[in-house]
Amino acid sequence: MSGASIDAPNAPLLDVRGLTKSFAATRALDGVDLTLRAGEIHALLGENGAGKSTLIKVVTGVIRRDAGTVALDGLPIMPHSAEEASKAGIATVYQEVNLLPNLSVAQNLFLGRQPTRFGFVREAEMRRRARVLLRDFGLDIDVGAPLGNYSVAVQHIAAIARAVDMSARVLILDEPTASLDAHEVDTLFAVMRQLAARGIGILFVTHFLDQVYAVTDRITVLRNGRLVGERLTAELPRMELVRMMLGRELIEATAERAEGSGGTAAAEPYAVFENFGKAGYVAPFDLTVRSGEVVGLAGLLGSGRTETTRLVFGAERADSGTATVAGRPVRLTSPAEAVRHGFGYCPEERKTEGVVAELTVRENIVLALQAKRGVLKPLSRREQDEIARRFIRLLDIRPPDPERPIGLLSGGNQQKALLARWLATEPRLLILDEPTRGIDVGAHAEIIRLIRQLCTEGMALLVVSSELEEIVTYADRVIVLRDRAQVASLEGGAVTVSAILAAIAADTPQAA
């Protein structure tokens, strides 16, 4: 916990009131309040789509707000760019450090404001200042070396040093620890505490709960664009925090468990992974998916859920373990290989990894089937039309126009089209990464219904979801991940929201 503020206690430094922002039909922020006090470290928490990044972007002027106010030191501000925000005293350090790895550390610290004489940069003076500046942050490094030579932690500290040196009062750290090891995290925390002691307000976005408890004073939780609440870290039990992040009305939703779930253990395993993993990506795991069974993957953002699915689908190559499909050992070296074994994969990142925006709905739907058949066996236009029409009707894709570029469809309809792409290949194992994220309520329910139906028809499903109430209604088994490793496997009657929450929140020592 950081030291108490040296300024007037509890004076709001950054005051956000009623912030609202919509993108097309979706409301990314809905009347959100946030109060950051001078000298405090304040965690901003929430799952994907909760509105954290939209909030940060609005505060830093990257996007405009629809309604609400932002005040710095009591004065309303309306920055129009990151540069303006930074001039006003609000600096942001992103997970992907926005510095230049090819320039020296010193140049990075002073780019655009290097000390000069007769037009020439005073290199020695700049380096001296850089050394002095970094020493404040406990860093004693060769500032003449390229920034890219140093670890991500050093790069983060350099970014923070630059921001603070440019007179930042508010420092926003957007997932700075995602790629740091335990020791580096400690170094960063020491820097954060020191800055807070100087009266700087720090807004800290992370998905590691241990870190929240290690360093923050106060927590604000967002969910689905709304404020869930603001609490003092010391007064908020871990379990309660996870509930705030994931739960809706956490009345025992387990009662809704689908009938017949958990009774399929006798079915043949379709895909078996043993000791499957990739160093530095996700720890080796065992996973069995049976035909007619839904296996859920749960965990917080960054826990390794997506990584697990990518490994299973061959999008990343495993460097340990074996995979067996339908009783035969296989090597999953590429998605094309996985598709041949009857796998299908709907990625979480629909826009960048799912749809080909420019192509029509029809072309997007037939893409995987065509890839599976090979180049030389083209689907005739009639077959394509037939497939497209069938799935548009089956999944109620709107508008029901197969010739519309898919980029013009809403998120939910794009998601349905992607499901259609894989259903057309008649997969034996379908991997769905957050299939219901960012789509409207109607499509949401339909997709859940579809998952259940496919399962009944004998398909094996591996589903990643942050919606725990949802996952318990259809999953026969739930595997819980934390810090890129499997930590629990719940089966049958043990699949309850509270059991999953408990597994996620379990306070075991964090493996670095």
Add this chain to the structure above:
Amino acid sequence: MALRLPRTGTPQIAAFLAILAINWAVSPQFFDIRLQDGRLFGSLVDVFNRGAPVALLAIGMVLVIATRGIDLSVGAVMAICGAIAASLADSHPLPVVLAAALGAGLLCGLWNGFLVAVLGIQPIVATLILMVAGRGIAQLITEGRIVTFTTPDLAFLGGGSVLGVPTPVAITVAMLALTLALVRGTALGLMIEATGGNARASALAGIGTRAMTLAVYVWCSLCAALAGVIAAADILGADANNAGLWLELDAILAVVIGGTSLFGGRFSLVLAVVGALIIQAMNTGILLSGYPPEFNLVVKAVVVLVVLLMQSPRFAGLAMLLPGARK
């Protein structure tokens, strides 16, 4: 957002017809066609005949550009293959000559494709290597001289005619038909468009994007090889310094005029060929109107700028702001 409506090609065809009409206005004999020794002659025939090499290059280039690539080496590949054809023409039968020239084209394509698809080098950078070295290789083959040949077999490919149609035009039409069959008759076209539109999504859908990339570079070089053979056959010799010089730029221009975005995705083979014909019709028109042929380059520069500005997202945004520009 880079969403474009399915193209009909109306603007391109209209532009082509308009340029032909202008040509007719400056030179009333423009549409006169006469049959002489079993071959068609006339200014209009010339547009097609002279446009054939760039049209061939455009056929290959449009596929490369559809995958978000570019091939700067086609001019150099033309020089290499033309040099091989001209050097072998008098001593070997035509099939051997063609096999050697096209084989060289295949190797060039594999080289480019290897650098881009396997080593992952940026297309501009990767094809620059062959663009620089290719002309030297061509000169190595011709030993720095302008190699001439006399055999009518090869000369037929440049100056002969098939059913009255000049051979280069016939070859181009055949190549266009073959490429259309390969690309639209199989699933290749869809996969190339998907790869260019979103390579990551395509790979996750099970498409072998790497093989796709390799294939388009090979095909592009094969088209360039054919263009090189025709160019050599046309002048009965190979000039390693000047064969295909700047034609890579014309080919890229033809593709861009044909409405295929430099950022990949949707492509049209036929419209790329129309683009090549538009360029040639402009060249012919400038010649007919008595302007010096040097005027060509300036006109081309203006066309590049206009087409690019129209494709530029920023410019589209500006146009929307003009009063009355909204739909």
Add this chain to the structure above:
Amino acid sequence: MNRLLPVLVTTAVFVAGFIACSVQFPNFASTRVVANLLTDNAFLGIVAVGMTFVIISGGIDLSVGSVIGFTTVFLALAIERLGMPPLVAFAVILLICAAFGAAMGAAIQYFELPPFIVTLAGLFLARGASFLMSTESIAINAPLYGHISDYALRLPGGGRLTIIAMIMLAVFVLGGLLLHGTRFGANVYALGGSRTSTALMGVRVGAATIRIYMLSSVLAGLSGIVFTFYTSAGYSLSAVGVELDTIAAVVIGGTMLTGGYGFMFGTFVGVLIQGLIQTYITFDGSLSSWWTKIATGMLLFAFIAFQQILVVLARRPVRGIAGARPS
């Protein structure tokens, strides 16, 4: 990644090549050869200085050869036909070039077009304009030209360090100071590292881009002036393809074509290596000039492949979880 490694390799290649040549040809290691090397490659060196800025910033400038050609024709006409004093003509052409480069930079920045295609239009435009001015080679007989070619610094051993060699050396020194010693230079590297980050760090990216292309065009103009000292003539076909030699010199000099890394000294050595190859071929007598292109192409490939390997090695996760997030 060790930033100095590529430059060290380049320098080692040059030194080894020079020693090999000296062993083979007894007269090689003399100030005469070295001075000629500098004189003969002066125009290439000057334009390569500008290209170094462009490439480090992550761009490319294909128009430089045409700008040189344009400059020579403009100077010949202005001095010989219009009777303009040479120094005034120099000032005028450098202003024209500056405007030309600024326009290209502005198009790249404000219409978000790829530099490659914008400067391609520039290539057409400048070459076309020079053709329009004159297609003939025009001799320049102004007395200044005579003085300049008469004057040279005598070196021990019989070498003559000519004015144009001295201009090149001065341009390299000034270019090196600008690139390595000023805020502008730091911005050039920053742009090559990441345009987005640079903008986020408060650098005015637009102004920097415009200045970079302006600098490249002005140096191409200066190179054109030097070219006329060398040839005493203006010709619209001069310096065709020089953009490729220039890019090759910069890349062989250890600068990454993808931007962000490179040194002015490397470009200097890259130019010298190209000159060395030519000198070797001249000394050898039996080899022909096309080997220059092939050797350049091979070196180009070697360096691009070498850099690609360095990039791949640098991208490999160093330890543990670093860089392991799904991309």
